[in-house]
Ligand SMILES: Nc1ncnc2c1ncn2[C@@H]1O[C@H](COP(=O)(O)OP(=O)(O)OP(=O)(O)O)[C@@H](O)[C@H]1O
């Protein structure tokens with residue numbers, strides 16, 4: 673579903689790569705957790721997949737579509753919830769959802785079904801006619817999630833989706849991710865919550881200083897480190913130990 677081949681990215685003026693020679697394959701129907709210390713390159717990678725940044729080199733294919741060469745086709749297949757959703761504050765929630773529905777050409781019947789379903793689930797039905805500027809952080813996250821699922825993306829990408837959410841909302845987000853893969857789609861999300869990653873991901877990848885340093889199922893990661901019962905937290909700390917003091 674997603675193929676990242678030899679992708680590198682250096683920000684303007686930087687002397688080190690934010691992402692360096694990254695190779696990653698994500699299969700249809702899996703929940704993939706993207707882990708790594710602060711500044712490791714997770715957001716940069718996700719932004720390249722969704723077309724917000726262009727890789728310096730390498731290739732990214734979403735369902736065999738090159739995201740740089742055919743951005744519109746690729747974007748039809750992708751839903752993205754950024755780490756800090758920047759929504760149009762002067763629209764109401766409902767206006768925003770309809771705007772996104774128009775952009776993705778979601779037919780009115782399906783759109784209404786999806787909007788009603790998620791607003792109800794998140795307890796946002798009443799607030800939907802209020803301006804977004806009056807929403808709390810969590811409400812904005814929920815609106816961003818709803819808007820990114822209207823076109824039923826085959827690849828659903830979330831950047832640290834659980835940050836700032838209360839336990840119930842965080843649980844709902846996880847349920848929605850699971851439901852989305854159960855419907856035959858694929859989910860890729862970044863997180864620092866290793867317990868969650870261990871529990872809900874089919875596979876995880878760990879990136880450190882722009883390079884993928886581990887990738888696989890929990891069993892594969894344990895086998896790689898020769899430690900049968902280790903938690904993901906222990907494996908993560910062990911794998912990212914080297915040079916931990918020089919956070920970029
Ligand atoms: N707009 C930017 N301009 C210059 N450098 C940047 C920019 N955004 C990120 N970087 C640098 O690129 C590297 C990777 O950052 P990135 O945001 O991808 O990390 P991350 O893994 O998402 O971290 P976090 O867990 O803190 O969200 C870091 O060294 C960061 O300082």
Ligand SMILES: [Mg+2]
Pocket residue numbers: 714715716755831
């Ligand atoms: Mg980030």
